[in-house]
Amino acid sequence: MPDKNIFTDKVKITIKSGDGGDGMNSFKSYKGKPACGPDGGDGGNGGGVYITASGSVGDLLSFRYTSKYFAGNGERGGTNKCFGKSGADMIIKVPVGTVVKDAETDTVICDMFEDGDKKLIAEGGRGGKGNVRFTTARRHAPNFAQKGEKTEPHTLILELKVIADVGIIGFPNVGKSTLLSKISAARPKIANYHFTTLSPNLGVVKYYENSFVAADIPGLIEGAADGAGLGHDFLRHIERTRMLLHVVDISGAEGRDPVEDFKKINAELSAYSKPLSKLPQIIALNKCDVYGAEENLKAFKKK
Numbered sequence: 001m002p003d004k005n006i007f008t009d010k011v012k013i014t015i016k017s018g019d020g021g022d023g024m025n026s027f028k029s030y031k032g033k034p035a036c037g038p039d040g041g042d043g044g045n046g047g048g049v050y051i052t053a054s055g056s057v058g059d060l061l062s063f064r065y066t067s068k069y070f071a072g073n074g075e076r077g078g079t080n081k082c083f084g085k086s087g088a089d090m091i092i093k094v095p096v097g098t099v100v101k102d103a104e105t106d107t108v109i110c111d112m113f114e115d116g117d118k119k120l121i122a123e124g125g126r127g128g129k130g131n132v133r134f135t136t137a138r139r140h141a142p143n144f145a146q147k148g149e150k151t152e153p154h155t156l157i158l159e160l161k162v163i164a165d166v167g168i169i170g171f172p173n174v175g176k177s178t179l180l181s182k183i184s185a186a187r188p189k190i191a192n193y194h195f196t197t198l199s200p201n202l203g204v205v206k207y208y209e210n211s212f213v214a215a216d217i218p219g220l221i222e223g224a225a226d227g228a229g230l231g232h233d234f235l236r237h238i239e240r241t242r243m244l245l246h247v248v249d250i251s252g253a254e255g256r257d258p259v260e261d262f263k264k265i266n267a268e269l270s271a272y273s274k275p276l277s278k279l280p281q282i283i284a285l286n287k288c289d290v291y292g293a294e295e296n297l298k299a300f301k302k303k
């Protein structure tokens, strides 16, 4: 896994699609014979602003240096019925896992979750019609053309939500934080009660020259997908990890059945979102030292 320590990152950018080019108002003219007929062409359309998710972009750092992203304006229509050139599109590459929000309303415009996702964020202005287009049976010489459509700039917030490579999940008190403290230098709070962890802890796990980031999240309970416990917010976070490490208390010391625990957490993941339930999962059966664990282990493996 790549050595990247990915945290929620947030930047503000201004975008603007291109204005449409004005239509041309002109008349054909020959030597000695001016204004023979309308020949003004249409203006070109303005370029659109697109956002695309790319696996080759790791963070939002570049947006701190460049914050304005404007597409090209359409060119004005020409004489001789020539169309104006369309403005160039602006394509903004963001890392996979970026949420695009409208800065004014704070509403989510799109979620760039898959590599290659491409969304049109702002459509370019329409080019104006040249005077040729206003010719009718009764109006042979329209002496006007349409203006191109003007566009307004918008402010967007880009938020990178991938927090880690591995998300450590499971019921409260099963030993998630303990595990993180053993595999990384992180020193999360560990205690023998539920919801010791209130916000995600991140730890860098070093393996020879490689390293990856693991996130220990607050315990999940039944109904987490509907907001029970602390679950809801954190399910959103782990949606943006590459894989899950599912910790199960195999001792059943709290009176629950480990197999049921495992099933319930998975049901919450599916209820919350499809991508989450599709993440690869490794099961870690913890508290093997406690009396009764061995028997449960056999039953768990069987099922």
Ligand SMILES: Nc1nc2c(ncn2[C@@H]2O[C@H](COP(=O)(O)OP(=O)(O)OP(=O)(O)O)[C@@H](O)[C@H]2O)c(=O)[nH]1
Residues within 6 Å of the ligand: 170, 171, 172, 173, 174, 175, 176, 177, 178, 179, 189, 190, 191, 192, 193, 194, 195, 196, 197, 198, 217, 218, 219, 220, 286, 287, 288, 289, 290
């Ligand atoms: N016997 C035994 N106890 C363990 C083991 N792993 C963790 N514990 C204990 O279990 C309790 C809970 O551990 P935590 O690591 O805080 O559990 P958690 O899953 O992070 O809990 P929440 O943050 O509340 O969801 C602590 O008292 C740990 O010392 C284990 O392998 N065996």
Ligand SMILES: [Mg+2]
Residues within 6 Å of the ligand: 176, 177, 178, 189, 196, 197, 216, 217, 218, 219
């Ligand atoms: Mg914890």
